[in-house]
Amino acid sequence: MKVAASVDGVVGPGSGPGGVPAAIALSPILSARYRPGDLQRIREAAPDSRLVSVSAEGLADTDLSDVEVLLRGPLPPATFDRLVARCPRLRWVHSASVGVERVLTPTALARGVAITNARGVFSQPIAEYVLMMMLAICRRLPQLLELQRERTWQPLEAVELRERTIGIVGLGSIGRAVAGLANAFGPRVIAVRRREVDEHMAIGEDANADPRIDALLPSSDLTRLLRESDFVVLAVPLTPDTKQLIDADALAAMKPGSWLINVARGALVDERALVRALRDGPIGGAVLDTFSEEPLASDSPFYGLPNVVVTPHTSWSSGRVLDRSIELFCDNLGRFRRGERLRNLVDPNLGY
Secondary structure, rough: OOOOOOOOOOOOOOHHHHHOEEEEEEEEEOOOOOOOHHHHHHHOOOOOOEEEEOOOOOOOEEOOOOEEEEEOOOOOOHHHHHHHHOOOOOEEEEEEOOOOOOOHHHHHHHHEEEEOOOOOOOHHHHHHHHHHHHHHOOHHHHHHHHHHHHOOEEEEEEEHHHOEEEEEEEEOHHHHHHHHHHHOOEEEEEEEOOOOOOOOOOOOOOOOOOOOOOOEHHHHHHHHHHHOOOOOEEOOOOOOOOOEEHHOOOOOOOOOOOOEEEOHHHHEEOOHHHHHHHHHHHOOOOEEEEOOOOOOOOOHHHHHHOOOEEOOOHHHHHHHOOHHHHHHHHHHHHHHHHHOOOOOOOOOOOOO
């Protein structure tokens, strides 16, 4: 199926004055309202474009017939499809999330709209979250906090992160950020990735600052990574090829006592198999920031497992992510009006 800009990423200029989009639809992003400064930056990047506010339910405050660009927040696929159908001149959708499995709908693909994502926006806070969790596990922080609650003075032996192997599944912007922070602590870092890093880096990324990777493996060598890693970090996009990538066989292949850290998508993991592996082995534990169904039900077995850290999909959270989101969108608006290649163009055939 042909998708606009799938080769060179050029979809502009728009039909408004000076090549700007005639109208831009803005849905809520990152669970936040647009600040006055955000709207001003968008107006400066696309002067004379008409801005249309769209609610989380897909309802617009005015006509959508001349909308050429959509800044999309966490709209459900059905809501997104209805919105796309009401924008006959839509040419480009920018997703405020990195994962685009809810954007690559049959309706959007049939329309041939170009899709870009937020790659690079969340990399730093997610990498910090991953390193925090690995250090907490190595230094036995959960057990120390439990001893504090019990008012028990009992020193515990820890291990150094430099003695461990970190396996990163998916070496995109988040995977590279995790590796870069980990390098300072000296562990062995191995990774699997499907393709080379995009030559057009995400905004804020330094193409010359690649982290040290001790072994870079093709995706076919995932079992080797699982077998050798003390920490397995999932940073791969959710696609038909990666759904339930970590199944019962993959969990059985993991190094005894190792930890799984998922900061990507819950559907990457067979959660029933994971519960069994956490109870019976071989893995030592899991840090889970994302789940197949969110919010996580209060009766989920994950809450009751002593070797699990559950967080409510907050690894990305930072006071800077909204600034970077608007910065990236405005940078691409300038490229759109000049007819230049957009950043972070999604390949619909790969799903990211």
